[in-house]
Amino acid sequence: MPGAVADSAIYGGLFGDAEVARLFTDAAEVRAMLLVEGALARVQGELGLIPAEAGAYIDRASREVQVDPAALAAETARNGVPVPGLLAAFRKEAGAPEMMRWLHWGATSQDIVDTALALRLRRVLEIWAARLDALVAVLGVLAETHADLAMAARTYGQGAVPTTFGAVVAGWGRPLLRHRTRLEAVRADVLQVSLSGAAGTLAAMGGRGPEVRAGLAEALGLADPGAGWHGERDGMAALAGWMAGLAATLAKMGEDLLLLTQTGISEVRIEGAGGSSTMPQKQNPVGPSALVALSRQVMALAGLMTGAGAHRQQRDGAAWFTEWLTLPQLCISTGRALALAGDLAGRLRPDAAAMARGLEHDSGTIWAEALTFALAGRMPRPEAEAKVKALVGEALAQGTDLRRLAARDWAGLDLAAMEAGGVGQAPAEARAFAAAVSLPRP
Structure with a gap:
């Protein structure tokens, strides 16, 4: 390696x-x-x-x-x-x-190094913004297209209630919209000229230092912070924090895909998945695995970068060197994770039949909550909960669908209406996300 x-x-x-x-x-x-x-x-x-x-x-x-x-x-x-x-x-x-x-x-060395870094970070942030826009655009289309595609929602890894694939995709995408907005604040935090002189006083410029700093900022297209920031690294910490937050969002998408593509669930297929050297049947989710690994690395390095903000006095070589050791890899891995997520999003293919099977798993007991609230119109809710719980046990023991048992015990119960409303606000949320993606930016 x-x-x-x-x-x-x-x-x-x-x-x-x-x-x-x-x-x-x-x-x-x-x-x-x-x-x-x-x-x-x-x-x-x-x-x-x-x-x-x-x-x-x-x-x-x-x-x-x-x-x-x-x-x-x-x-x-x-x-x-x-x-x-x-x-x-x-x-x-x-x-x-x-x-x-x-x-x-x-000037002093740190003025030159930090300002040169700001110039390069400007382009890095432009690349990230473009990739974020492309990623949410693809997710918006997926959410709209599959807003009504029902599937099992799982909590603690267990079937909970029905949702839709479009809502799942919207759950990946909504935080990305917020990260895109936050990126503008990060730009203001880091795209600043650094001109402080030997120890932040600009004494060698004889009172003209603030004019020079303002002129340099204008010449380079950077902001003038109005003061020196050699030892003030909160902007770098904000950048690291933004990367960590984005990484957590991308990791969630990757983790979900690892589970959704797992043998036995297989509710999503990734076109062009990885192969094995000895097992021809394998369709390995290499992309999601790499996405999760990159995201974990980013989150760990972001902590190191944040800790580097503890500078001694007016300038601290050890803290500054820690940034040098950390920031490039942070940016490269963040960029790769964004690019990989965009590529993956374009290759996702949901399997409606597999999702339908997921809803029927465990004798259709995923409809237990919906059945409870349907019965709560006929009896006190605690009684409805107790009856449904007993019915769930019977369904699992006998392998009989929960809805069939409900029809047996409560004639006239509108099970079709119960199922129609079973996904709740999932389709609406999927479409709302898709609409938000298509809105023009201010």
Whole structure:
């Protein structure tokens, strides 16, 4: 097993996400840091904090120079951050020492690294939003199409009352709509410029620091937080918390599919399911299994990411390094889980016959609650409950359908009406979710 499973040539197709992973490569980080340095110099030049020609030169050079990430390894290992090595390589490649001496004026390494991260996270959040929209769109169609397809609802793994497959799908999808809304708040939390200087005071900019920070935010299309946030990691914790919440929702979908595709239930089929090396009959639910595993990993890593928010004093290398070790894998696994859920949703095929058999399992005793309330119109409810409980025991012992026994004991009881209303609000809830998916976004 390789050390980085998501990047593995063997396992990457199962656990990796190339589109998101590209934003966490060495090349992507170096390019983002150079863009931040260039924009910082340009803004400072426009404000007169450094010579305007120097600012323009540094900005142009930041878009043109090529820095080999491997050349930064030794300096990064020694300094704990890639920025000192990057600055040295940038100055060497750009030439013009008189211009380049104004590079990185009044900033510190964490300003550059965190702002470069925000630039890359912006694209990550765009990818997630698009995948969420695609996923809920497919679930909306499934919910509408199968709003009336009756099946057994199960609690504690046992048949409870009838529901519909459309309502089950809506149960997967409604939280995703809420996660999509919450994602906008997460954008505001993390897509912020970081410019604090050595310890949050911006003293080296001689009172012009707030202007520079505002200008840098505008130049990069990020928000200006109005202060430094080197040790304030609640935004990163909010991002991790959002990923954990989403993962729990996707895991629920995966767990349900593992049960619904299980031999003996087989109420849902997944087109293109996995095969076995020795058992040709197997249709293994590989997708749901991977979805659950990825979600568990995300939820665990989110806790580690949240704990990294406990920074010492103005800056804490240990806490910051913990973010570096955790966040890329968190984002890659979240992205893969979203992509996988969307793929799975498009390959689900409910089996109406199997669902009908599920409703008839255990001699139709799934109708016990509905029968109790039907009888409660004729007698006190406690008496109705006692009679139905006794009838359930008889049905199970004799293998006789509960409804047949009810017809025997209570002539004139409208069992057809009872069954017609047995799914309750399930169809309406399925259609309401489908309608919510189709509503335009504000």
